[in-house]
Amino acid sequence: MSQPGPHDVDIVKKETVFQGYFRIDAYTLRHARPDGGWSGTMRREVFERGHAAALLYDPDARAFVMCKQFRIGAYAGGMDPWLLKVVAGIIEDGETPESMCYREAVEEAGRQITDLWPIQRYLASPGGTSETIHLYLGRVSAEGAAGIFGLAEENEYIRVSVVPEADLCAMLDAGKLTNGATLIAVQWFFLNRDRVLAKWSTS
16 A cells, blocks of 8 residues: 555646636546545536735734734624734736735835745645745734835725734634634744744844
């Protein structure tokens, strides 16, 4: 018995079945089985998107610059649609995950990232989407961080606020961080805070 690898997939057909703000591709395929042989032919739809996100942190103020933004998926799932979140966006053609973080920090929070610390690359929901999220910790100044940001032509209305470390930790413990990128980034930060402060803090 051998474990199938990434090349043990037979794509019979691939087609784009929806192209709007997002894209959905349909695959007709079969794959090798762990017990030998091949699976039956199946059809799977895949939501296609490349994504990056950054948790903005001021090591001298010991505080985060956070965004609160409307999210339709949370509303459709019966949850509060106004999510406290990290800055995030879709990686555009010709753009790297890092350059997207620098751009979105300005667009969504009015902050300039001065250093970027890679946290993790992960699949958001591999059963139905190829979306890979590149997650970072971004060093910023929290001084004067407040207001409404976002692109009006994209109907973005993002409220920015400064959240002290202790307050964000309390939200984490209380289960109030409900989106994956923010939850993973905040958990990583509190597991690695001493390393971050040793490298970034000037006080």
